[in-house]
Amino acid sequence: METKMKLELIEQNRKVVDNFFVALETQQFEMLRDVFAENGRQINPYSPEGFSKSFDGIDAIYKQYSGLVANFGQMQFPRQIFATEDPNFFFVQFKGVIEIKAGGKYENDYLGTFKLENGKVMEYTEYFNQIVMAKAFHIDLK
Template sequence: MTTIVNEENKINAENIFYKHLSMFTTGMSREDYANLFTEDAVQEYPYAPAPFSTKIEGRDAIASYIENVVKGATDWNFTDFEFSATSDPNVFFVEFNGSALVTSTGKTYDQIFIARITMNGDKISNFKEYWNPTWIIDAFV
């Protein structure tokens, strides 16, 4: 069975994703960030090295985790977004580049990200992000 991708769902997911990045770039409040997610949302980072978390459960825990990540660097910048729909109208992928200046080391963190975003209405229910762990260690350690 073929599922027709709903353009409205795709635009909604893109808008929510850009709001997600606002936590890094414009100082979005913790509460506003938490409200982007369902209560039982899960955020996953399968390649995260210790001491970084590989899985965070619940929107409040996600907001706390990201709040700490944001504090670890300044001058966050994200570019080159490429969104891809899937056969499931609630699941989208985005590939993008990001950079920041790491506060503790003074190093620049450059990364290529790929994220799978699962939506439940106008909220993120699962956010799974892939990135190169070597690059994060080089910048943050």
Template sequence: MSDPKALIRHWMEITAMGPAEAWDERVSSDVVVRLPYAPPGVMPVMTGFDEARDTLGHHWGTKRSFDWVDVTIRATEDPELFVTIARSQVVMANGDPYANDYVMLTRVRDGQVIEHTEYFNPLPIVDLLAKR
């Protein structure tokens, strides 16, 4: 995928819901994924293709649907680095709604995601986990 913004949009979809095969050729073997505000039990830093895919893939089955809305992807002065702001609208597997706001920093090189840092509001996750 030669358009970095299209790659990032695709990346957002495959990190949210998979499938695992969609990662092939789109994600670097040494990708680093950071979730600085991850709740307890969620790995805050994932290093390498397999660790990132397997860790994020563990959560795919917990959701019935995941839609990104109000997505804005902006280039920065660094030609590899992009800033994305977005919201999610999710239906969990048990039917509960979930929504959140995100700011993401994604680095792409040679048509692959090589680094991703995702900041999100932890309060909706705390509320969701409290219902379980």
């Protein structure tokens, strides 16, 4: 791939990845339909028992995130987006600072990988500290 074309693709895809976080921070969850491919998926390998290990398809992803407003208020995700040699693959190191409507905040550290195809996310894998999550939501890790 020509260097100029590769750099343009990296910047276009970086914007798609950033729009994932913008959708959450602004609670404009319809934006997720522009971010993810119809058959895109989110994988959560470290989700504790009782939590989904994946959301398959844009409708499942949309339902997951749009449902967060029932329990959470303002969400902020300070982030660093790292491109790789593959213009369709990104690492994102981020922190979640999430207001809990019942009181308090949920703060965790994350690493996400994003695989894109044709300008849409095909696969997003989210890694987080499940001990921090368990303490915040009183989950018994077995």
